Amino acid sequence: MPSLLATTPEAEYAPFVLTGVLLTLIIVYLMSKLGGELSKRLDLPPVLGELVGGVIVGVSALHLIVFPEAGAAATDSLLMTTLQWLGDLDAEAVAHIFTSQSEVISVLAELGVIVLLFEIGLESDLRELGKVGYQAAIVAVVGVVAPFTLGTVGLVVFFHVPIIPAIFAGAALTATSIGITSKVLSELGHLKSTEGQIIVGAAVIDDVLGIIILAVVASLAKTGEVDLVNVVVLIVSATAFLLGSILLGKFFNQSFVAIADKLQTRGALLVPAFTFALAMACLASVIHLEAILGAFAAGLVLDETDKRKELDQQVMPIADILVPIFFVTVGAKANLGVLNPTVPENRAGLVIAAFLLVVAIVGKVVTGWTIFGKPGINRLAVGVGMIPRGEVGLVFAGIGSASGALSAPLEAAIIVMVILTTFLAPPLLQLSLKNQESITPEESDSEEGENAAVPVVK
Amino acid sequence: MPSLLATTPEAEYAPFVLTGVLLTLIIVYLMSKLGGELSKRLDLPPVLGELVGGVIVGVSALHLIVFPEAGAAATDSLLMTTLQWLGDLDAEAVAHIFTSQSEVISVLAELGVIVLLFEIGLESDLRELGKVGYQAAIVAVVGVVAPFTLGTVGLVVFFHVPIIPAIFAGAALTATSIGITSKVLSELGHLKSTEGQIIVGAAVIDDVLGIIILAVVASLAKTGEVDLVNVVVLIVSATAFLLGSILLGKFFNQSFVAIADKLQTRGALLVPAFTFALAMACLASVIHLEAILGAFAAGLVLDETDKRKELDQQVMPIADILVPIFFVTVGAKANLGVLNPTVPENRAGLVIAAFLLVVAIVGKVVTGWTIFGKPGINRLAVGVGMIPRGEVGLVFAGIGSASGALSAPLEAAIIVMVILTTFLAPPLLQLSLKNQESITPEESDSEEGENAAVPVVK
Numbered sequence: 001m002p003s004l005l006a007t008t009p010e011a012e013y014a015p016f017v018l019t020g021v022l023l024t025l026i027i028v029y030l031m032s033k034l035g036g037e038l039s040k041r042l043d044l045p046p047v048l049g050e051l052v053g054g055v056i057v058g059v060s061a062l063h064l065i066v067f068p069e070a071g072a073a074a075t076d077s078l079l080m081t082t083l084q085w086l087g088d089l090d091a092e093a094v095a096h097i098f099t100s101q102s103e104v105i106s107v108l109a110e111l112g113v114i115v116l117l118f119e120i121g122l123e124s125d126l127r128e129l130g131k132v133g134y135q136a137a138i139v140a141v142v143g144v145v146a147p148f149t150l151g152t153v154g155l156v157v158f159f160h161v162p163i164i165p166a167i168f169a170g171a172a173l174t175a176t177s178i179g180i181t182s183k184v185l186s187e188l189g190h191l192k193s194t195e196g197q198i199i200v201g202a203a204v205i206d207d208v209l210g211i212i213i214l215a216v217v218a219s220l221a222k223t224g225e226v227d228l229v230n231v232v233v234l235i236v237s238a239t240a241f242l243l244g245s246i247l248l249g250k251f252f253n254q255s256f257v258a259i260a261d262k263l264q265t266r267g268a269l270l271v272p273a274f275t276f277a278l279a280m281a282c283l284a285s286v287i288h289l290e291a292i293l294g295a296f297a298a299g300l301v302l303d304e305t306d307k308r309k310e311l312d313q314q315v316m317p318i319a320d321i322l323v324p325i326f327f328v329t330v331g332a333k334a335n336l337g338v339l340n341p342t343v344p345e346n347r348a349g350l351v352i353a354a355f356l357l358v359v360a361i362v363g364k365v366v367t368g369w370t371i372f373g374k375p376g377i378n379r380l381a382v383g384v385g386m387i388p389r390g391e392v393g394l395v396f397a398g399i400g401s402a403s404g405a406l407s408a409p410l411e412a413a414i415i416v417m418v419i420l421t422t423f424l425a426p427p428l429l430q431l432s433l434k435n436q437e438s439i440t441p442e443e444s445d446s447e448e449g450e451n452a453a454v455p456v457v458k
Numbered sequence: 459m460p461s462l463l464a465t466t467p468e469a470e471y472a473p474f475v476l477t478g479v480l481l482t483l484i485i486v487y488l489m490s491k492l493g494g495e496l497s498k499r500l501d502l503p504p505v506l507g508e509l510v511g512g513v514i515v516g517v518s519a520l521h522l523i524v525f526p527e528a529g530a531a532a533t534d535s536l537l538m539t540t541l542q543w544l545g546d547l548d549a550e551a552v553a554h555i556f557t558s559q560s561e562v563i564s565v566l567a568e569l570g571v572i573v574l575l576f577e578i579g580l581e582s583d584l585r586e587l588g589k590v591g592y593q594a595a596i597v598a599v600v601g602v603v604a605p606f607t608l609g610t611v612g613l614v615v616f617f618h619v620p621i622i623p624a625i626f627a628g629a630a631l632t633a634t635s636i637g638i639t640s641k642v643l644s645e646l647g648h649l650k651s652t653e654g655q656i657i658v659g660a661a662v663i664d665d666v667l668g669i670i671i672l673a674v675v676a677s678l679a680k681t682g683e684v685d686l687v688n689v690v691v692l693i694v695s696a697t698a699f700l701l702g703s704i705l706l707g708k709f710f711n712q713s714f715v716a717i718a719d720k721l722q723t724r725g726a727l728l729v730p731a732f733t734f735a736l737a738m739a740c741l742a743s744v745i746h747l748e749a750i751l752g753a754f755a756a757g758l759v760l761d762e763t764d765k766r767k768e769l770d771q772q773v774m775p776i777a778d779i780l781v782p783i784f785f786v787t788v789g790a791k792a793n794l795g796v797l798n799p800t801v802p803e804n805r806a807g808l809v810i811a812a813f814l815l816v817v818a819i820v821g822k823v824v825t826g827w828t829i830f831g832k833p834g835i836n837r838l839a840v841g842v843g844m845i846p847r848g849e850v851g852l853v854f855a856g857i858g859s860a861s862g863a864l865s866a867p868l869e870a871a872i873i874v875m876v877i878l879t880t881f882l883a884p885p886l887l888q889l890s891l892k893n894q895e896s897i898t899p900e901e902s903d904s905e906e907g908e909n910a911a912v913p914v915v916k
Contacts, residue, residue: 267778282480320725
């Protein structure tokens with residue numbers, strides 16, 4: 001009989017992995033609350049504080065939360081050295097525990113942004129989104145074309161960067177972090193305003209465009225030519241997925257409610273809804289789209305049901321627990337060391353970074369002026385809302401780095417651009433929305449959006 | 459400048475790990491709902507259905523959810539072979555993804571049982587628990603001594619098992635799965651009855667005793683003698699932890715409420731409470747107690763605050779999402795193959811298993827008759843509530859197996875005993891509680907306990 005309980009490193013180190021995850025989560029929640037509350041007192045969006053809180057415990061400062069993807073070893077992690085001391089572990093054990101713990105936290109962070117987009121989908125309205133669909137599409141396309149062209153041409157002309165790395169940098173400029181923007185909009189109670197819906201719609205379309213651009217650029221860097229079949233497959237599957245979700249929204253609703261009504265055990269509404277969100281996320285990820293797009297689509301579909309409010313209230317605590325993991329780890333992964341001008345190696349990168357930052361802001365802000373037929377709309381806010389590159393920009397930089405196409409200064413410059421747009425966008429967006437009467441389809445919905453900033457428990 | 463975005467296997471396989479986790483979670487939720495609902499229709503505790511649902515997708519049947527700790531390879535996992543086909547991956551990549559995905563699911567399951575015990579703590583009452591404290595302590599001690607003595611002596615006398623493995627088997631018989639018992643009690647609305655509080659109290663004490671026994675037995679198997687210092691340290695730290703929690707319950711409450719009241723961002727109550735639960739779980743785990751004991755203590759402490767109801771309502775959706783992962787994976791890990799009498803190797807084990815099962819049931823059921831000063835108490839229910847060995851019993855068997863002390867038939871017998879007590883306990887407990895008027899301290903509290911079986915949203 002084969003042993004049923006063979007000991008593997010996994011089993012032996014399991015208690016330490018759990019302790020490592022628990023310690024990381026405790027740090028994440030402490031920093032997210034400290035940062036968020038401080039930000040709120042300073043009249044800034046709380047999410048900015050969560051990002052800064054992440055920076056403090058991350059690779060830039062305290063080294064409590066670091067990740068092997070960024071080249072960190074277990075010995076770089078203050079948390080791991082503490083655990084090594086607590087558990088009297090050898091170096092090999094700590095390396096194993098570090099990898100496992102980091103993978104768990106990374107997946108929890110991804111589940112966090114999945115739940116965030118599910119919640120944003122639940123708070124968005126398919127019909128309202130449809131009404132601003134054309135505008136959102138134009139904003140997205142201009143927000144891709146403008147920074148890409150300006151960035152690529154500028155790098156080649158002014159900085160004599162070769163064409164392939166210039167295209168990579170240009171591609172990184174096209175991204176929009178839907179997570180950061182939608183979180184700020186939600187915190188400010190502007191998610192349901194016309195501006196908010198245009199930004200969210202454009203960010204979704206931007207995400208799809210970004211995935212297509214990434215596929216083009218990656219195959220260009222790898223083989224020197226574009227894999228057309230792959231690109232066509234991506235475009236077709238992305239379109240089919242988005243249209244399919246909208247159709248599903250019309251038909252699946254009622255059967256979902258019927259199923260949920262029949263269930264008698266705990267979590268009768270939440271568990272099927274959450275399963276549906278994960279299934280859509282999984283489907284999106286299998287057809288090479290981003291998982292968060294699937295979760296957003298699932299939220300849109302379930303928003304059409306009459307269980308919406310009840311579901312919203314039950315998803316909220318889950319978001320409260322999972323979403324901070326995402327924002328704090330984004331902050332923890334941002335290496336602000338590349339911003340230090342006293343390090344000679346950084347200087348070349350910082351000059352390019354300054355150029356990329358200008359392009360990154362201008363290229364997105366102009367999109368606000370492409371909106372037509374909406375007199376009185378806050379064009380600046382729409383443009384500013386598209387600025388944060390966030391994790392999407394880092395993915396571009398990461399793939400560029402892996403392909404070996406990027407020089408060290410250019411890579412650093414892209415990272416600086418991503419970090420600065422991510423951290424500048426929340427206060428800029430708040431500023432551009434301040435003292436404005438938002439154009440909201442329904443006044444009652446707008447109020448609810450503002451309440452979303454505090455837990456609603458009746 | 460060191461590359462900030464070096465590609466490691468972790469980064470390269472990350473999307474597949476996420477897809478693997480999402481697929482596993484989808485299967486977990488489908489099986490937990492299918493099993494739970496079917497169980498409910500058959501008038502059985504839903505948790506039994508979740509366990510059986512786990513068995514169906516686990517190592518015993520469909521091989522969708524299997525774990526490397528139990529000796530499974532990536533090629534044994536139907537989910538991994540599907541992912542390999544979807545992503546066109548090589549064997550090495552799949553092995554890496556399998557390990558990562560399993561670690562993530564294992565940690566999520568552990569977070570599930572941590573949240574479950576936090577919730578049970580929130581629903582328990584420190585004063586009520588104090589009132590039954592002596593009874594619970596006696597039930598726990600008898601429930602450890604009786605099965606240990608009967609089992610060890612019986613194995614030596616009737617089956618001529620050497621003394622060290624006999625002691626291991628005896629130790630595995632002492633465990634009580636607080637998770638399974640408290641979930642069934644909560645589902646039946648009996649958590650707050652006197653019987654329920656005695657069972658929960660005894661299970662907590664049993665857990666502490668179990669950890670001490672485990673330390674004794676493990677050092678006995680390793681060095682042939684007992685490491686007295688270690689045992690004394692464990693007893694002192696366990697006692698200090700439990701008494702410290704109770705003291706904390708009296709003083710920390712008010713400062714906790716004051717902090718939560720001052721917070722203005724989302725999750726103002728939930729995030730500090732959850733952080734406290736994780737910190738207590740972490741502390742328990744660092745001093746070599748079980749993490750779930752810390753979470754239970756945290757629940758007890760916060761139960762004393764006037765935020766109790768609000769918190770309870772916000773913890774519920776998190777429990778709905780995380781707890782099923784625990785029960786379904788417990789089922790998935792249970793290898794029912796050892797029950798098959800047509801396999802000749804199993805027969806020797808099955809005879810010992812039958813003996814262990816009788817000892818396991820009798821040794822716990824007798825504990826009900828040790829209760830004094832509570833006329834009219836359901837003694838049978840208390841005894842039956844202590845029967846399930848669950849994950850705690852498997853930990854004993856696993857450590858015994860790792861030490862090399864157990865023969866294959868004895869190891870199989872222990873596993874059979876653990877599986878059968880775990881699966882038999884929920885229906886037996888329901889049966890023994892049926893048609894009884896429970897003795898409840900406050901009638902209103904009991905009603906609330908019953909409502910806990912359905913999501914409470916007002």
